[in-house]
Amino acid sequence: MSGERIVDADVGVLGAGPGGMAAAKALAAAGLCVVVLDEGHRAGGQIFRQLPPGAPHAAIAEPPSHAHGHALIDGFGASKVELRSGASVWDAKPGRLWFEQDGASWLLRCKHIVLAPGAYDRCIPFPGWTLPGVLTAGALQVMVRGFGVVPGKRALVVGSGPLLLPTVTALASAGVEVVAALEASSRWRALRALPGVLGNGARLREALWYGRKLLTAGVKLQWGWTVFGVEGDGRVQRATIGKVDADGRPRRETARTIEVDVVGAGFGLVPSIEAGLLLGCASRLLPARGGHCLVVDAEQRTSVAGVYAVGEACGIGGAEVAMAEGELAAAAIVRLARGAPIAAGIARKAARERKAADALLRAFAPLPGLHELAQPETIVCRCEDVTLARAKAAAALHGGSHRAIKIGCRAGMGPCQARICGPSLQALACGRPELPMDLPVAQTPLKAVRSETILNAPEG
Amino acid sequence: MAETADLIVVGGGIVGCAVVQHCAELLPKGARIVLLDRGPVAGAASASCMGHLMVTPDDAQEYAFSATSVKLWAELEEREGGFDYNPTGALYLADDPADVELFAVLQQQFADHGDRAEILDPRQLRDREPGLAHDLPGALFYRGDGVVLPMMACGAMLRQAQKHNPNVDVRPHTPVTGMLRQGDRMLGVQTANGAIHAEHVVNCCGVWAPELAEMAGQPRLPIVPRAGNLAITGHHVTPIQTQLLEISYIRFAHGAAKVDPTRTDDPGGHAMNMQPQSNGGCLIGSTRQFRGMDRTLNKALLHRSLLRAQRYAPGLAHAPIVRTWVGLRPYSLDKRPLIGPWPPLRGLWIAAGHEGLGITLSPITGRLLAEQITGRPTTIDATPYLPARFLR
Numbered sequence: 001m002s003g004e005r006i007v008d009a010d011v012g013v014l015g016a017g018p019g020g021m022a023a024a025k026a027l028a029a030a031g032l033c034v035v036v037l038d039e040g041h042r043a044g045g046q047i048f049r050q051l052p053p054g055a056p057h058a059a060i061a062e063p064p065s066h067a068h069g070h071a072l073i074d075g076f077g078a079s080k081v082e083l084r085s086g087a088s089v090w091d092a093k094p095g096r097l098w099f100e101q102d103g104a105s106w107l108l109r110c111k112h113i114v115l116a117p118g119a120y121d122r123c124i125p126f127p128g129w130t131l132p133g134v135l136t137a138g139a140l141q142v143m144v145r146g147f148g149v150v151p152g153k154r155a156l157v158v159g160s161g162p163l164l165l166p167t168v169t170a171l172a173s174a175g176v177e178v179v180a181a182l183e184a185s186s187r188w189r190a191l192r193a194l195p196g197v198l199g200n201g202a203r204l205r206e207a208l209w210y211g212r213k214l215l216t217a218g219v220k221l222q223w224g225w226t227v228f229g230v231e232g233d234g235r236v237q238r239a240t241i242g243k244v245d246a247d248g249r250p251r252r253e254t255a256r257t258i259e260v261d262v263v264g265a266g267f268g269l270v271p272s273i274e275a276g277l278l279l280g281c282a283s284r285l286l287p288a289r290g291g292h293c294l295v296v297d298a299e300q301r302t303s304v305a306g307v308y309a310v311g312e313a314c315g316i317g318g319a320e321v322a323m324a325e326g327e328l329a330a331a332a333i334v335r336l337a338r339g340a341p342i343a344a345g346i347a348r349k350a351a352r353e354r355k356a357a358d359a360l361l362r363a364f365a366p367l368p369g370l371h372e373l374a375q376p377e378t379i380v381c382r383c384e385d386v387t388l389a390r391a392k393a394a395a396a397l398h399g400g401s402h403r404a405i406k407i408g409c410r411a412g413m414g415p416c417q418a419r420i421c422g423p424s425l426q427a428l429a430c431g432r433p434e435l436p437m438d439l440p441v442a443q444t445p446l447k448a449v450r451s452e453t454i455l456n457a458p459e460g
Numbered sequence: 461m462a463e464t465a466d467l468i469v470v471g472g473g474i475v476g477c478a479v480v481q482h483c484a485e486l487l488p489k490g491a492r493i494v495l496l497d498r499g500p501v502a503g504a505a506s507a508s509c510m511g512h513l514m515v516t517p518d519d520a521q522e523y524a525f526s527a528t529s530v531k532l533w534a535e536l537e538e539r540e541g542g543f544d545y546n547p548t549g550a551l552y553l554a555d556d557p558a559d560v561e562l563f564a565v566l567q568q569q570f571a572d573h574g575d576r577a578e579i580l581d582p583r584q585l586r587d588r589e590p591g592l593a594h595d596l597p598g599a600l601f602y603r604g605d606g607v608v609l610p611m612m613a614c615g616a617m618l619r620q621a622q623k624h625n626p627n628v629d630v631r632p633h634t635p636v637t638g639m640l641r642q643g644d645r646m647l648g649v650q651t652a653n654g655a656i657h658a659e660h661v662v663n664c665c666g667v668w669a670p671e672l673a674e675m676a677g678q679p680r681l682p683i684v685p686r687a688g689n690l691a692i693t694g695h696h697v698t699p700i701q702t703q704l705l706e707i708s709y710i711r712f713a714h715g716a717a718k719v720d721p722t723r724t725d726d727p728g729g730h731a732m733n734m735q736p737q738s739n740g741g742c743l744i745g746s747t748r749q750f751r752g753m754d755r756t757l758n759k760a761l762l763h764r765s766l767l768r769a770q771r772y773a774p775g776l777a778h779a780p781i782v783r784t785w786v787g788l789r790p791y792s793l794d795k796r797p798l799i800g801p802w803p804p805l806r807g808l809w810i811a812a813g814h815e816g817l818g819i820t821l822s823p824i825t826g827r828l829l830a831e832q833i834t835g836r837p838t839t840i841d842a843t844p845y846l847p848a849r850f851l852r
Contacts, residue, residue: 383695384739397501397615399632404500407507407611414739415694415782444757448694448780451766455777 005106006458009035009082011333012097012110014089014275017045018069018319019311020116021076022326028079030334035108037087037099039447043073045118046138047319049146060145061173063166063209065202069319090445090453092279094306098457100449105456112306112333115276116326119269119290119312122366123420125380125388126373127229129265133236137167137266144170152176152262156239158227159266160184161364162318165210167264172217179260181214182225182241184248184267185364190223196359202320203356227263228255228373236261248367268366269316270423276313277442280304288358288365289315291423298347300329308332317357324350371427380428381421383414395428402429415448462655465492465629467833468648469662470636470672472497473506474610474819475811476664477617478826481536484621484628486830493621493628494656496649498635502614505666505818508787510690510735510745511613512703513606514550514820517569524840525824527575530604532823536613540620543613544738550605551580551589552707553596553732553772562707563600570602577602591699593774600707607703607735610819617826639676639808646676646807660833662809666790667753669798669812676805682793682850683813684721687728687754689747689762691784696740699775706732706768709746719750721791726750728761732768742779744769746816748789755786791815799828799845809833810847 016038048069091098121136242254282303293315311322376389394408412418537545638650648657709731728749747761792813
């Protein structure tokens, strides 16, 4: 019954964000048969998210770099790439990707795999963060830009890093009053990003565009501030904000309360590497790039033959990096398949974009002190309802490692499989630096799938 | 100078934690008890198993062993709690007419020990568990079984131990690198952080117990790993409230293994075992296969496990599976655990080899070992489990 649910291709691409689209488009242009698997409704990924078909168009202002995204989406759409939307990859081995689509169980057989799975929002727990009305920066943008939904009237935007800016502009252009925009990094720390921005024309134009937008909206970015907690009767009604020290530790004496009904929290991103880990790819910890990252060589090859990784999975870098690395991975595969050499400009561009992104993101490397926002009774694992106090007790009794904490209180064992609480658990574990750094869990199913999907998986 | 203790327990799984708890209760107040594990507490088999409390009525000895242990579990819940103890009872199910007659056989076994299990007709079964397939030929219901969350139970045992005796010292992430001995007497252990001297050392290393024995210059213990594939669903989807077991499990799990455990061509077997979880999830097992320390998923066996689970609880077909994994159970070659002294080396004790009943049997194991160490009469006859039976 499942025999016909097999797709064959030269290259299977996981993810239709900027990296996946760029790779797929270039591969198709070289005459290779490419299938892209993506969980979204349409191509674009999180950053270039398109409204679902038929949805009313929301007039959301977009920065200049999004022109690249639209051009890429158009080129991708016009190419011979087969895009399978709503496809969730749940098992993998080199040359094979198993996925669930429309409730059916499928297998993609291919010679090469390009991993472009993107990233997750980094969640920092603070008192009240599980109240309705608190959203990650990513989720807010999905609502506003992806579905045209206005989440509230008065917003507080908090976090750290470049993603705060699109969150503010998306809210402002949807008519939400942004009461405060708080960047936890200090102005002085942020200055370290300056060379990375000034040395890259596109990034400079981007920064200026955002600067103008904030000015128009009357929003002033407050450096060295963050949220200490939110309160409300069943939903967000108030937020306590204040200053943090250079490590992100709250300075409680500076606390003050503001009235808001929505909070967008964007504390950076965490690379999605679990598909790579399941395939056996080597990884390493690069805190400034968001955590554990897949290791790739100068041509985006992972440690496993036939498996390439691009964009955020190799470390957070943004859309421009992902696109350049996608093209480079495609060129490396085309060379293998067609004998065509890699144009020098492609590798140089990928290296240049990555270098610029690293320079920018160094200034916004995760601040360890922000984990002190959580109080003993604050939930850290929302799947299993584990409070900080319980997680700490588990660490004390079972051993201080990330895994010991999970075992001792079940944190990270629920439906999200530690995608949300992983950074918090790792931060708790950091008191014992001599302990082994635990990798994110990599086991099948990568995403929750129905039992029937596993049972009906085509063999091959 | 080396640190000193009265008792060192090596291996912080459920058995090691139970040994620590009962030794803390029976050893003199103030005795120094050190628990060592190279990883987290409850980091190996106890974090990758099911959590069933199961009374096995095969014969009087087995019944006393398992039923006493299940009582000790209820006591731990009363005194400490915090490990999702749930006395669900167990439904023994069958779909093969040949297995239906086993209901009466098992019922009689419980009756032989003055205990009681009820045979349910299809209507009674449906009233008890509406989520089960409607074509089942009835079931046997036994009230005495239950479910616990083993990882958290380890924590509860250690908290109990520390309440009895504040000198209980739990040291995860502390590998034992050598066993210290003098002639035929244990002196203590060497760890990565230095030596610890003690009169008694208990080997609770499960599938690694043979390794630790060899470190002490002893012959290899008759314990081999037996792998189980498991799957767990998301929350709030469990179609069942009672622990389910296929009645063929009785034959399969406790009967003689038909395969040679030391060979590597075991195709593996399966009998359905499902447990409701406190968060509304459902834990699905249970397969058994000898294949060394290999912890990669056996997809064929996992499929069989999911398929059988779905046969009994059809709603599971649409349940989201969030995780699958493999655990290694320490299988003893004569299918009885090793609990007691290791006579060739005075001061060396063993508590290991419980295979799939380690969770059920850990409290009684801890009790028996603590009683033996302190020279007390044992709660039940401990002779069948003495490791010395393998010294010939």
